[in-house]
């Protein structure tokens with residue numbers, strides 16, 4: 730890989746985040762990584778018939794990466810970049826819960842999640858400057874307390890569920906519902922940091938270079 734000078738950071742390779750999620754940007758920054766470009770992909774996220782939740786998360790992460798790569802190819806300054814995309818899916822058994830857009834959807838999800846264990850599958854896809862795609866799905870099990878009618882209504886009134894897989898955001902008020910979590914907290918929020926950093930480092934991206942000046 731031939732490195733080009735990067736105005737944002739010496740000679741480090743360019744980094745693209747293929748996501749419009751502010752949580753994913755914040756998580757990447759938490760890992761000391763500042764993307765040079767943010768390229769959200771607009772995809773049809775409907776699950777295929779019979780598609781398993783983890784396969785769905787893997788496929789969408791890859792499709793987001795491919796869509797963003799097509800855009801990046803047309804931009805000289807993004808040549809030879811690393812790219813990161815992700816997709817988060819909440820499931821109960823084989824059932825994939827929607828990304829709640831209206832209050833009824835969120836209410837249905839939360840009634841289903843109340844007092845039970847569910848799974849959060851976050852697919853990640855890392856594209857390298859050499860054109861390789863590395864994929865991984867991180868699975869986390871989360872148990873919610875029994876939600877009272879009051880809790881449910883207050884949560885729905887907060888609006889925090891909007892645009893979130895399974896109709897909740899663990900990093901907000903819904904953190905109060907979690908009895909137990911086995912797996913990766915950052916994967917539930919939207920980007921599993923340990924696994925993302927491991928893939929980037931394994932492919933030669935100098936992740937820890939940017940940690941040197943972290944306070």
Ligand SMILES: Cc1cn([C@H]2C[C@H](O)[C@@H](COP(=O)(O)OP(=O)(O)OP(=O)(O)O)O2)c(=O)[nH]c1=O
Nearest residue numbers: 748749750816817893894897898899917918919
């Ligand atoms: C379960 C859960 C999901 N989420 C969010 C993460 C994702 O943003 C969203 C799931 O939808 P995604 O389709 O994974 O992502 P997105 O549409 O928000 O962004 P993009 O496709 O551009 O990357 O739900 C939380 O923020 N907290 C949670 O606890």
